[in-house]
Structure formats: C-alpha cells, structure tokens
Amino acid sequence: MECVVQGIIETQHVEALEILLQGLCGVQKERLRIHELCLKSSPNLGAVSSEVQILCDLAQPEPSWTVRHVGGSMRGTGAEQISVLVRPMVESKASKNVLRFFYALGYKLDHELLRVGFAFHFQRGVQITVTVSSVNKMLKLHATDEAVPVTPGMQLVEVTAPATSENYTEVVAAVTSFCEHLAPLLHLSKPGISTGVVPTAAAAAASLMSDGGGTTL
Amino acid sequence: MPLKWVLQWQPNPGTTVNSQILAEVSQCVEGINGVKEGRWKATLTYYKPILRDQAMSPEMPRDFIGMSLPEQPSKYYFTLRSHRIVVESDVSVQNIMEKLQSYKSRVALIFEGFQYQLGDFQLRVGKVVPSHSENLRGIVMEVEYLPISSLEKSRRIMEEFIEIWQEALSKRSLPGHFIHVEPNFSEFGLSDHYTSQHTAVQYATVMAQLIASAQAVSTVRN
Numbered sequence: 178m179e180c181v182v183q184g185i186i187e188t189q190h191v192e193a194l195e196i197l198l199q200g201l202c203g204v205q206k207e208r209l210r211i212h213e214l215c216l217k218s219s220p221n222l223g224a225v226s227s228e229v230q231i232l233c234d235l236a237q238p239e240p241s242w243t244v245r246h247v248g249g250s251m252r253g254t255g256a257e258q259i260s261v262l263v264r265p266m267v268e269s270k271a272s273k274n275v276l277r278f279f280y281a282l283g284y285k286l287d288h289e290l291l292r293v294g295f296a297f298h299f300q301r302g303v304q305i306t307v308t309v310s311s312v313n314k315m316l317k318l319h320a321t322d323e324a325v326p327v328t329p330g331m332q333l334v335e336v337t338a339p340a341t342s343e344n345y346t347e348v349v350a351a352v353t354s355f356c357e358h359l360a361p362l363l364h365l366s367k368p369g370i371s372t373g374v375v376p377t378a379a380a381a382a383a384s385l386m387s388d389g390g391g392t393t394l
Numbered sequence: 395m396p397l398k399w400v401l402q403w404q405p406n407p408g409t410t411v412n413s414q415i416l417a418e419v420s421q422c423v424e425g426i427n428g429v430k431e432g433r434w435k436a437t438l439t440y441y442k443p444i445l446r447d448q449a450m451s452p453e454m455p456r457d458f459i460g461m462s463l464p465e466q467p468s469k470y471y472f473t474l475r476s477h478r479i480v481v482e483s484d485v486s487v488q489n490i491m492e493k494l495q496s497y498k499s500r501v502a503l504i505f506e507g508f509q510y511q512l513g514d515f516q517l518r519v520g521k522v523v524p525s526h527s528e529n530l531r532g533i534v535m536e537v538e539y540l541p542i543s544s545l546e547k548s549r550r551i552m553e554e555f556i557e558i559w560q561e562a563l564s565k566r567s568l569p570g571h572f573i574h575v576e577p578n579f580s581e582f583g584l585s586d587h588y589t590s591q592h593t594a595v596q597y598a599t600v601m602a603q604l605i606a607s608a609q610a611v612s613t614v615r616n
Binding site for chain 1: 447450453455458470474479480481482483484485486489493494495496497591
C-alpha cells in the first residue's frame, strides 16, 4: 500500500520549493528522469481488464526497470475523512526485457510519459518521498529526447509513503503533517482533486529565495 | 556466478521413474565421494491465461513459467519459451501477477533433494513432485562447477565430469540415464557469462522435456 497526495506549482517557484525541501529533509536531492509506459490488457485477456506500469529510470548510468501495479483507492467514510489517498501499490524491479515480456503476454501500450525533475527520499517517522517533476509527452513513440511538457510552466509535486493495512493511519498523519510545511508554496490533496496553485506562492517563494530557506514560514 | 548444467533422468522406453532410482542415484553420488551438505529446493509454477471468450483464437501464449531458485531467494524468474524471453524480477512480481488477474498460476512443481560437494563441483540431486502430492514426476540433477562462470571455457571439464558420472552410474544398471539438453541461451539474449537466468531457462527446458516424455509414455500405453 501507499499513501499519496499531489499538487502543482509554477515552474518559476520550483527553485524555492527545492530550497524549502532541502531544509526540511536534510538530504541531497536525486535527479529524476523516468520513462513511464502504461499498458492495458488486450480485450479478451483476464477476468477483468487490467493495467500495469513499466517504469524505466533513465537517471541511472544503466537504465533500470520496474513493474508497478496500482490498485483502486481505499473507499468508505473513513477514507473520505482523511486528506490523503491510500491505495494498494506493488512494485518489482525487473530486467530490461520486462516490456517485451508484457507485450508478449498480451498487454498493449496505452500511453507513455516522461517525468523529469528531482526527488527527496527521507525518514520522518515513516519513509517519505517527494518528487517534483514536469510531465512530458512523446510526439513519437518512445522518443524521450523529443518529449514536450503536457502543462508548460507547471510542475507536479507528489508526496508518497509506503504503508501497510496496520500502520496506514500513522503514515497518513506523518504525510499530512509534512504537507503543512509546504502549504505556503503549494497545496497538496488526493490525486484527481486539483486545488490549483496557492495565492501565497509568489510571496513565500520570494522570501525563501532571499534568505536561502532560513526563515520559518 | 558459477555455471551449472541441469540434467534430467530419462527413463528407458516402457519404464517410469521411481523413488528407488532416486535413492540409487543419491547413493552413487556418495559412492564417488560426494559429501552431503544439506537440502535444496526450487519451485516452479505454470501461468495460464484467463480468457474471457475461450472461443476467440487467443493471441496470448498458452503458458509461461515462474520460478524461484534457492541461489537467489529475493528474485523470481519468468520464462516464456515460445518467445525466448527470460525475465528476472523481485519476488513481489508474483503479487503483481495475482492482482492483474490476467494469468492464473496453475500447477506448481517442487524440485527438492540434497546438495553434495565434490572437489570443485557442487551436485544437487532432487525429485520433481507436484506441490500437493508426493507423486514422483521426475529426477533432476544440477552439476555446478565452482571456479568458472564461462559456459564455453567450462564445456570440456563439464563433459568430462558427466562422462565419469555416467560411467559410475552405469554400474548400477538402472532403467534409464541422465540427459543434458542445453538450451540456445543466445536466443534468450543471454551471454556466455552464467547467471541465474540461465538456470531458469534450463529448468524451462527440462519441463518441456518432462512433458514430452510423459506424453510419449501415455501414447505408448494407449
């Protein structure tokens, strides 16, 4: 399982966000360049139609591959009351021919994206990952070098944390509390519920840029 | 990693494999001074497609094999022989396959037995049984040569070892012999340098042979 929230930020404020995250996390950022291929099962395959993501990490000297399955989000009044999305997620590293394998099994490419940006991985009671990336689409199949932004001038911020059915309330609390620190720059909510950019972003960014993140927002 | 050959027991026409043969093979390893080191176990699962409309001619493969190997306990291997693909992944990939509900794991076979050390060689002799029964389906033997990782460089010494082994075993007049069918590893994109993916491909080949010989036996019977 994972807990996840998303938000958007104008590209001009990303540097300020980076300074803030650097101060909050106390770790070095990692470069992010991920080619994301979303596959769907052929019409006749499977009890129900299914989707699987094949991720290729292009930031590594040797590209590494991951298979990811994201399930339906948790439902019910309990889930509605929390501001974080909790959903089943399973990942597995795989050898480089994993895409060819899924094609052979009867999966077809639905769409592909290239995420370019940076990520922070850190411990805050629980393991939290923050990614800030521009989402790009390919004009030609697999042409990652010619990718263009889906939303120019905007970047996607995602905060995720692995969880289990036993500890997810604790993880949700940790993610929620962490998100409050970012509030002056951006608002984070459940994926699919966009809240837009925050009006205080420009002022908060200016303040961060002027003193390198020394001020408590 | 050290390379290995996976051999399988080929019963003489009209005979079948039995536990007495397995016992004699194990005794024979000890007879040539193989030192028993402990148990080993590998698990093999067949995945078959779940089709919504059985009548529609499927473009999907009939099946593929998933395997966990004792040499890499955190990894899982898929072999799709028809497409010459072998994939190495984490064990969690089994969980992903289960969630996708597109392929169902059907028959699980277990390879298990004892491991022996014999100079620079490590031997593993094991029975092949379905996961929920003790019905012996076959006998396999892994011959691992510890100092070398290159398939080509080790070929001669492996052939010589197998020759000595076959000779030792032939004194027991068992109704069959071990065979080694070497897959064309380069077709699977594998190099001369041995990896666990080579092991997975060898087991997939052994399974194809086991199924073919079982079918041949039933054809003779009918």
